[in-house]
Amino acid sequence: MLAGLGAAAIAGPAFAKTKSSPVLTLNPALPPGVLDTAVLDSLPGKKPLIKLTYRPPNYETPLWGLRTALTENDQFFVRYHLSVIPEMEALRNNYTLTVGGDAAGKEVSFTLEDLRRMFKPAEVTAVCQCSGNRRGLFSPHVPGVQWGVGAMGNAVWSGIRLKDVLAKVGVKPGALELGMAGADGPALAATPSFDKSLPIGKAMSDDVILAFAMNHQPIPHYNGFPLRLVVPGWTATYWTKHLTRLDIRTKPVDSFWMQKAYRVPKGMFPVEQPFTSQENEQTAPITEMVVNSLITSHDNGAKAPANGFVVEGVAWDRGRGIRSVEISFDGGVAWVPAQLGKDLGNYSFRPFSLRTGRLAPGRLSIMARATSNSGEMQAEKLKFNPAGYNNNVPLSVSVTLA
Numbered sequence: 001m002l003a004g005l006g007a008a009a010i011a012g013p014a015f016a017k018t019k020s021s022p023v024l025t026l027n028p029a030l031p032p033g034v035l036d037t038a039v040l041d042s043l044p045g046k047k048p049l050i051k052l053t054y055r056p057p058n059y060e061t062p063l064w065g066l067r068t069a070l071t072e073n074d075q076f077f078v079r080y081h082l083s084v085i086p087e088m089e090a091l092r093n094n095y096t097l098t099v100g101g102d103a104a105g106k107e108v109s110f111t112l113e114d115l116r117r118m119f120k121p122a123e124v125t126a127v128c129q130c131s132g133n134r135r136g137l138f139s140p141h142v143p144g145v146q147w148g149v150g151a152m153g154n155a156v157w158s159g160i161r162l163k164d165v166l167a168k169v170g171v172k173p174g175a176l177e178l179g180m181a182g183a184d185g186p187a188l189a190a191t192p193s194f195d196k197s198l199p200i201g202k203a204m205s206d207d208v209i210l211a212f213a214m215n216h217q218p219i220p221h222y223n224g225f226p227l228r229l230v231v232p233g234w235t236a237t238y239w240t241k242h243l244t245r246l247d248i249r250t251k252p253v254d255s256f257w258m259q260k261a262y263r264v265p266k267g268m269f270p271v272e273q274p275f276t277s278q279e280n281e282q283t284a285p286i287t288e289m290v291v292n293s294l295i296t297s298h299d300n301g302a303k304a305p306a307n308g309f310v311v312e313g314v315a316w317d318r319g320r321g322i323r324s325v326e327i328s329f330d331g332g333v334a335w336v337p338a339q340l341g342k343d344l345g346n347y348s349f350r351p352f353s354l355r356t357g358r359l360a361p362g363r364l365s366i367m368a369r370a371t372s373n374s375g376e377m378q379a380e381k382l383k384f385n386p387a388g389y390n391n392n393v394p395l396s397v398s399v400t401l402a
């Protein structure tokens with residue numbers, strides 16, 4: 001919770017219903033309950049997103065919001081675990097980031113002005129993707145927010161390097177993890193607060209940023225105003241929003257959100273940098289993203305002209321960058337290389353497109369599959385895990401050509 005804020009300063013989100021919106025197509029593989037209840041709805045400052053839950057707010061980006069390499073701030077998805085989110089006024093007037101912990105040289109509280117003034121600017125273009133993106137497409141279905149394909153976005157994040165701030169405070173020998181906490185909190189005292197951590201080595205790497213800005217504008221309220229952590233290549237669970245507290249620690253964080261949630265069977269998803277201080281016999285924290293792609297040009301069930309049919313989309317991975325994207329028109333038997341678009345850096349979405357000549361009219365099933373620069377390819381078969389993470393099986397989009 002944000003220190004120094006009375007309860008009166010804290011309120012849940014307000015909701016504005018919107019009627020005039022594009023037609024929403026949901027993937028028929030989502031659970032029936034979700035197909036019945038998911039609707040377009042606007043949070044303050046946002047265009048209509050797909051509302052999955054509203055307390056706490058969990059809203060995903062519709063396919064049309066993912067057609068550009070950079071996702072617009074007002075279409076960027078929103079995910080919260082806890083329902084008490086400080087209002088903009090409170091965040092604006094009363095904000096400090098406190099850095100301390102038993103392995104810190106000292107404890108220091110910084111205002112936003114301090115952070116801007118004391119540290120060198122840094123910037124990265126990176127995909128922010130929820131670990132549970134595409135959970136709703138798991139077969140069999142698993143509990144949790146039933147995300148379709150839009151629990152992700154790509155943005156330019158500007159701010160300062162986390163490692164510069166940690167170095168300023170002092171990192172003692174024996175530092176093991178960096179604990180992170182934000183200004184949002186639970187409505188009930190019994191609900192565990194959203195305490196997360198990173199291995200100290202990851203926290204001290206060049207790419208991890210404390211961001212003030214998203215696509216060169218202040219970070220929107222629901223995406224972590226006024227400061228959020230950006231951990232390129234790692235799933236968004238580590239990208240703490242409304243960041244208020246950092247602890248350089250000699251001991252692992254033993255919170256619910258580290259030790260019980262956000263975990264995968266050990267060894268199921270190989271990573272480059274293991275998070276050993278949080279592993280146990282059976283499970284490891286989910287960390288690096290897996291290589292994936294999304295066709296954004298067509299909704300499932302769309303109609304398109306048979307002449308000059310163009311497939312477009314985006315691909316991304318853990319930060320090695322995308323080597324190739326291939327398209328299949330026959331359910332995954334034959335694959336044709338697509339053309340890669342502009343390279344915005346290894347942590348970014350990489351656009352792809354494939355232009356065809358005249359195709360036979362009728363129904364067509366299109367799939368895309370990406371391969372990263374380290375040679376990893378999307379999974380052929382779902383790697384089932386009970387929390388519904390890292391779903392990167394190529395999806396099939398059905399299009400009728402006329």
Ligand SMILES: Nc1nc2c(c(=O)[nH]1)N[C@H]1C(S)=C(S)[C@@H](COP(=O)(O)O)O[C@H]1N2
Binds near residue numbers: 081243
């Ligand atoms: N303070 C805070 N930060 C948070 C969370 C949260 O609940 N509270 N959720 C995390 C998770 S799991 C995700 S997927 C991303 C979502 O980022 P977004 O809402 O900006 O899209 O925020 C991360 N940071």
Ligand SMILES: [Mo]
Binds near residue numbers: 079129130131132237
């Ligand atoms: Mo997430």
